[in-house]
Amino acid sequence: MDFLAIAVWIFDFLVLDLLPFVSMVLLVLGIFGVINRLPDTITNYAKRQGAGLARAFKGNKRR
Amino acid sequence: MYATKILQFVALTLAVMMIAPGITTAADGIEAATNTINLQIASEHADEYSEVVNVAEESAITNPDTWDPAPQGIWIGASTQESLFAFDTVATAFNRFHVASEVRFNSSQIMNGVSCLIIRSPISSEGVDEMRLRIYAMTGEDWDIGLLANEYAPITGDVYQIAGADIDMTDTSITGGSDSWTADERTYTRVFAPIYSGISYVFAWTAIYEQDERFKMYLSGQDIANDNITETRIGQYTLPAPDTDIQERSLFGVDPGISFDMITGLGNGVWAKSFYMEAGDTLSFQVSIGIYSGSPYHVVMIPFGTEDGTLNATVTVMTTSYTPIWTDDNTAWTDYILACPSSGVASHPQSVRVNVTVNAAERVNWIFVDSPSGVLLTDMNYNRASVTIDGVSHTVYARPWSSYQLSIGEVIQPSLNPADWPPIVEEVVNQQANYYGTIIGAIAVVIGGALIATGIGAPIGFLIGGAGAVMIAADLNRGGTLINGNIPGWLSNPLDAIWDVLIDVGEFLWSVGEALYDAITWVVDAINDYLPILLGLLIIAVALGLFFIPIYAQLKLWGIAWRLAEGDLQKAAAQASDLAGEAEDTLKGAKKFKRRLW
Numbered sequence: 001m002d003f004l005a006i007a008v009w010i011f012d013f014l015v016l017d018l019l020p021f022v023s024m025v026l027l028v029l030g031i032f033g034v035i036n037r038l039p040d041t042i043t044n045y046a047k048r049q050g051a052g053l054a055r056a057f058k059g060n061k062r063r
Numbered sequence: 064m065y066a067t068k069i070l071q072f073v074a075l076t077l078a079v080m081m082i083a084p085g086i087t088t089a090a091d092g093i094e095a096a097t098n099t100i101n102l103q104i105a106s107e108h109a110d111e112y113s114e115v116v117n118v119a120e121e122s123a124i125t126n127p128d129t130w131d132p133a134p135q136g137i138w139i140g141a142s143t144q145e146s147l148f149a150f151d152t153v154a155t156a157f158n159r160f161h162v163a164s165e166v167r168f169n170s171s172q173i174m175n176g177v178s179c180l181i182i183r184s185p186i187s188s189e190g191v192d193e194m195r196l197r198i199y200a201m202t203g204e205d206w207d208i209g210l211l212a213n214e215y216a217p218i219t220g221d222v223y224q225i226a227g228a229d230i231d232m233t234d235t236s237i238t239g240g241s242d243s244w245t246a247d248e249r250t251y252t253r254v255f256a257p258i259y260s261g262i263s264y265v266f267a268w269t270a271i272y273e274q275d276e277r278f279k280m281y282l283s284g285q286d287i288a289n290d291n292i293t294e295t296r297i298g299q300y301t302l303p304a305p306d307t308d309i310q311e312r313s314l315f316g317v318d319p320g321i322s323f324d325m326i327t328g329l330g331n332g333v334w335a336k337s338f339y340m341e342a343g344d345t346l347s348f349q350v351s352i353g354i355y356s357g358s359p360y361h362v363v364m365i366p367f368g369t370e371d372g373t374l375n376a377t378v379t380v381m382t383t384s385y386t387p388i389w390t391d392d393n394t395a396w397t398d399y400i401l402a403c404p405s406s407g408v409a410s411h412p413q414s415v416r417v418n419v420t421v422n423a424a425e426r427v428n429w430i431f432v433d434s435p436s437g438v439l440l441t442d443m444n445y446n447r448a449s450v451t452i453d454g455v456s457h458t459v460y461a462r463p464w465s466s467y468q469l470s471i472g473e474v475i476q477p478s479l480n481p482a483d484w485p486p487i488v489e490e491v492v493n494q495q496a497n498y499y500g501t502i503i504g505a506i507a508v509v510i511g512g513a514l515i516a517t518g519i520g521a522p523i524g525f526l527i528g529g530a531g532a533v534m535i536a537a538d539l540n541r542g543g544t545l546i547n548g549n550i551p552g553w554l555s556n557p558l559d560a561i562w563d564v565l566i567d568v569g570e571f572l573w574s575v576g577e578a579l580y581d582a583i584t585w586v587v588d589a590i591n592d593y594l595p596i597l598l599g600l601l602i603i604a605v606a607l608g609l610f611f612i613p614i615y616a617q618l619k620l621w622g623i624a625w626r627l628a629e630g631d632l633q634k635a636a637a638q639a640s641d642l643a644g645e646a647e648d649t650l651k652g653a654k655k656f657k658r659r660l661w
């Protein structure tokens with residue numbers, strides 16, 4: 001096997017085999033991370049909205 | 064009336080003939096007058112006897128008439144019928160009956176010799192359980208039967224064995240089965256062995272009888288082969304009681320009832336023997352190849368003759384214990400087999416067995432070689448071949464004409480098929496050793512180093528530096544040297560020195576031009592040599608880029624997604640801006656590289 005053939009083999013392995021595999025792993029990890037973070041974010045968002053509403057009602061009373 | 068006259072004339076003539084000797088004796092010296100009388104016999108009397116009949120009785124049948132089948136070649140033996148002689152000895156359970164006789168054929172009978180003959184045993188087959196024939200060539204005068212208990216027709220003295228046969232007494236087929244058959248209580252053996260005229264042979268038989276049978280053999284009143292040797296040695300061995308053996312040796316002054324049918328001639332020690340061989344039938348023989356070192360190719364050449372000159376056969380060379388070493392085959396060997404393995408043979412048995420298997424039915428003439436000197440005959444292993452037809456082995460007591468040799472390369476028969484051509488040694492251009500690779504390689508290494516130092520140009524620097532290192536290594540492999548030349552002789556004398564200097568300058572200029580030319584040629588060659596390597600390095604660099612950049616980008620994208628999922632829009636924007644910045648940097652770097660390059 002000459003050097004050029006080895007280089008082509010390395011190209012095939014990295015780009016066609018390893019890259020899709022690593023991308024799949026990253027996809028799984030990424031989705032997992034997003035799902036992990038969403039509940040807290042939504043809770044915080046709801047809390048914030050609730051606090052805003054509460055503040056608004058208090059303000060009305062002050063007036 | 065005519066008959067009466069004729070009778071009268073005959074009577075008168077007879078009377079004259081009776082008286083005439085007396086007259087001629089009496090009238091000795093007187094000139095005799097000769098009268099010729101022609102008898103005219105009428106045609107009706109001429110046809111009285113229409114055929115000739117043999118008037119002899121049955122007992123007068125000649126010896127060759129008793130052969131079964133009738134002799135095909137030159138028949139040699141006693142012409143009168145042989146007498147059956149029964150010995151007093153009665154065979155015990157363990158018994159041996161030996162009959163041996165010396166025979167020397169003359170050239171009037173068999174010219175210089177025969178290669179195939181049928182021998183009829185003098186031992187009557189009646190009551191015989193086993194029989195063996197051994198043929199010995201004589202080197203001197205003395206011989207005798209060996210140990211009588213030995214069942215293999217042993218002969219001691221000035222003899223060496225040239226052929227033999229263990230006879231199957233149940234075989235009654237002349238054409239089928241083994242080379243022996245028994246018919247009408249006579250046993251015949253076909254022997255493929257060179258028998259020469261003028262050389263004495265001892266034909267020896269040993270028979271083992273069934274119990275209670277009497278030893279019986281045929282004797283001849285005539286001298287077999289007219290060799291002036293009429294003697295028969297008999298050996299009898301029986302065990303009538305425990306620990307008691309009776310051994311009896313007799314010498315008869317007559318020849319035993321042996322007869323021969325000489326089938327095939329001998330040529331001059333080289334002859335062909337024709338065999339009809341079916342697919343699977345074999346010719347097998349042993350050759351000595353001696354000791355060697357290394358792994359030479361084995362080559363065996365065996366001439367043959369067939370109707371169309373070709374033979375479909377497989378050659379297998381085996382050890383003497385029948386372990387195959389190599390094999391070669393051809394559907395159409397032409398005129399001779401030239402078999403050679405496809406690779407060298409490292410193991411070196413001193414003797415090998417060559418086995419030729421015929422793959423399609425064919426009448427094949429194999430050629431055999433012998434010498435009357437007896438030198439070849441002494442080694443029974445090498446001076447015989449075995450032709451196996453339909454599972455029955457026929458031994459030829461001669462060496463098949465063949466040549467077994469060792470070769471440094473593969474040997475094949477002449478052929479127009481390119482697949483059969485021998486491997487041709489590849490042409491290698493003798494590359495001139497120079498130092499351009501070293502110089503340019505060193506420069507490339509320096510440039511590569513400088514590019515690596517710039518940081519951004521590091522990948523290209525690695526490429527150029529690597530290529531330079533490859534050039535230097537290749538140059539060293541070819542034997543290139545950096546320093547080449549001699550110091551000119553400055554000190555001879557001033558004029559010579561100036562002249563020499565001018566010549567040196569001229570030569571220097573010439574060499575510079577030559578060097579430039581060589582350098583350009585070398586660069587072209589080098590591009591040819593190194594382009595694939597450079598291309599390979601480039602492919603690897605691109606592959607690394609294509610692998611790592613998308614992964615980096617994916618990590619960044621997932622970072623943005625996570626920040627978004629956390630609801631941190633600012634951090635997400637920062638990540639996105641970071642990614643955009645790096646993309647911009649890469650583009651800028653590429654532009655910078657492009658600017659530097661052009």
